Amino acid sequence: MKKLLLVVPLSLLAATVVYSYDITHPNLKDAYAMAEQAIGHIREAQGPEKGAQFGGHTDKAIEHLKQAEAELIEADKYSYAHEKKK
Numbered sequence: 001m002k003k004l005l006l007v008v009p010l011s012l013l014a015a016t017v018v019y020s021y022d023i024t025h026p027n028l029k030d031a032y033a034m035a036e037q038a039i040g041h042i043r044e045a046q047g048p049e050k051g052a053q054f055g056g057h058t059d060k061a062i063e064h065l066k067q068a069e070a071e072l073i074e075a076d077k078y079s080y081a082h083e084k085k086k
Helices: 010-018 026-049 059-084
Strands: none
Touching: 026 059
């Protein structure tokens, strides 16, 4: 019997966490919003073909932007944790 192995990229897992945290630092919040805007523009460019005309590079760009969003959240958490210690 063949088994199907489902691999979920870490970026998709991070995307779930991304939406449950409110970034407090204004610049990081703006950067996060710009990454979201960039993802929207890429998805519009993809149209119904979803990456066909871009050789999968737009999908990879979205993945990297999602990773950047996760890093921005971690940066904000770190900043908040270390500001409280002062």
